[in-house]
């Protein structure tokens with residue numbers, strides 16, 4: 001009797017390891033109107049929302065992926081860009097963060113200039129340098145090669161990302177073009193590299209998966225993300241972590 005109990009217990013722990021799903025909190029910050037809501041919607045639901053309103057406080061969206069046989073849940077915190085809608089919430093945003101997405105609008109140099117204050121806000125909330133940071137230039141579908149002065153160049157963004165230890169992407173939540181395409185066919189402007197939204201999700205997940213140090217430091221935060229397999233659970237979709 002004892003040995004069969006022991007056997008089923010060990011089977012239970014093996015299957016719990018197999019169905020383990022780690023949850024990572026990913027903070028999405030940037031000026032109001034840069035497209036944080038649309039981008040997180042696209043990242044999680046796979047589509048551009050038909051309408052979006054200014055975020056008040058925070059919205060949560062989740063995406064579950066399987067990386068090298070392991071389930072990873074990204075919990076995206078789409079925060080309000082407007083100061084009046086974020087004031088009382090800021091402390092909560094920065095608690096137990098595992099990664100940060102800094103978003104700007106490629107057609108708004110002002111939103112790019114604001115990035116320094118977003119970086120500063122992270123510093124003020126003691127966000128360690130070991131927390132992975134990603135810089136995302138959104139609305140690349142609106143790039144106009146004739147208006148380079150009023151847009152944020154990829155060179156400028158790349159040098160900012162390098163200086164701040166960020167991984168850089170340029171994309172469009174609305175209409176991500178295929179990699180290596182130019183903004184205007186046949187134009188003399190240099191080609192600009194644009195990324196698919198999916199590339200961002202994969203990069204964030206891979207980076208987080210490799211952050212072994214984080215796992216140990218925040219092991220308590222994951223305690224709710226483990227469960228034993230049973231027949232019912234096996235039939236459930238992967239999104240049930």
Ligand SMILES: Nc1nc2c(ncn2[C@@H]2O[C@H](COP(=O)(O)OP(=O)(O)OP(=O)(O)O)[C@@H](O)[C@H]2O)c(=O)[nH]1
Pocket residue numbers: 030031032033034035036037038039052053054055056079080081082138139140141142171172173174175
């Ligand atoms: N053309 C284009 N428009 C976009 C894109 N992403 C967002 N928008 C538009 O930009 C506007 C603002 O988008 P939101 O996602 O609400 O911006 P936000 O950063 O969440 O704004 P707050 O909630 O105020 O912080 C909306 O009209 C969107 O339709 C994009 O990739 N391309």
